[in-house]
Amino acid sequence: xxxxxxxxxxxxxxxxxxxxxxxxxxxxxxxxxxxxxxxxxxxxxxxxxxxxxxxxxxxxxxxxxxxxxxxxxxxxxxxxxxxxxxxxxxxxxxxxxxxxxxxxxxxxxxxxxxxxxxxxxxxxxxxxxxxxxxxxxxxxxxxxxxxxxxxxxxxxxxxxxxxxxxxxxxxxxxxxxxxxxxxxxxxxxxxxxxxxxxxxxxxxxxxxxxxxxxxxxxxxxxxxxxxxxxxxxxxxxxxxxxxxxxxxxxxxxxxxxxxxxxxxxxxxxxxxxxxxxxxxxxxxxxxxxx
Numbered sequence: 152x153x154x155x156x157x158x159x160x161x162x163x164x165x166x167x168x169x170x171x172x173x174x175x176x177x178x179x180x181x182x183x184x185x186x187x188x189x190x191x192x193x194x195x196x197x198x199x200x201x202x203x204x205x206x207x208x209x210x211x212x213x214x215x216x217x218x219x220x221x222x223x224x225x226x227x228x229x230x231x232x233x234x235x236x237x238x239x240x241x242x243x244x245x246x247x248x249x250x251x252x253x254x255x256x257x258x259x260x261x262x263x264x265x266x267x268x269x270x271x272x273x274x275x276x277x278x279x280x281x282x283x284x285x286x287x288x289x290x291x292x293x294x295x296x297x298x299x300x301x302x303x304x305x306x307x308x309x310x311x312x313x314x315x316x317x318x319x320x321x322x323x324x325x326x327x328x329x330x331x332x333x334x335x336x337x338x339x340x341x342x343x344x345x346x347x348x349x350x351x352x353x354x355x356x357x358x359x360x361x362x363x364x365x366x367x368x369x370x371x372x373x374x375x376x377x378x379x380x381x382x383x384x385x386x387x388x389x390x391x392x393x394x395x396x397x398x399x400x401x402x403x404x405x406x407x408x409x410x411x412x413x414x415x416x417x418x419x420x421x422x423x424x425x426x427x428x429x430x431x432x433x434x435x436x437x438x439x440x441x
Contacts, residue, residue: 171186186203186204189205210241212242220251225252283304319406347375
């Protein structure tokens with residue numbers, strides 16, 4: 152048994168494989184299960200009844216609450232037992248009964264969670280999901296496989312996200328929203344079917360964005376999404392070009408434009424759907440010489 156694991160605070164009622172790698176100040180409560188390929192970083196705490204399985208790595212100061220299962224096999228019929236993994240950063244909190252499944256060979260073989268995220272009770276992160284930093288995933292949110300969260304995304308309780316969807320940075324998704332296409336960054340998306348309702352002004356103000364930038368994004372929303380501007384052939388392409396001309400130095404507006412263009416290049420409004428390996432409709436980048 153490694154010296155650091157011997158120094159960790161492990162309940163005698165926990166089942167920790169001797170091959171697991173534990174930092175010296177890890178705390179593991181009663182009835183937890185830690186598998187042989189698991190790595191737990193400094194300050195990480197498994198409160199009780201939590202399971203960390205598979206090839207799963209947690210960074211520093213993560214908290215895992217009772218009932219959570221991290222690193223389980225994916226619920227994917229194509230999964231053939233490959234040695235894929237879950238990689239989790241630092242300062243994350245996984246509340247009761249959260250489930251995170253490891254990646255598959257149909258993607259890059261990794262499910263990834265960044266830093267400073269709050270994953271609330273009963274949320275599910277499917278195989279090959281990527282969650283950035285400072286995201287909040289509320290109670291019972293269900294993420295299908297291959298979903299990507301950019302940084303500072305907030306998604307309300309009971310929402311469900313279709314596989315291969317990308318949620319843009321600083322997006323706010325209202326509760327019980329059915330997300331089938333890539334929600335744009337900096338915007339509020341909600342409903343079933345979902346619609347872009349406006350700019351995430353409150354969230355942006357809390358994070359220090361200027362009134363000028365928020366005003367520019369509001370103008371972009373009006374041009375792109377208000378009813379009076381809808382219904383004209385080629386309108387979106389023209390509006391995106393107009394926004395680039397109007398706000399050439401506004402990084403947020405340019406990021407919004409780029410996100411919308413990527414989604415349009417994908418399949419069914421999902422950029423990552425166009426990159427999948429098992430679908431002939433996917434528009435993967437061509438390799439030089441082919």
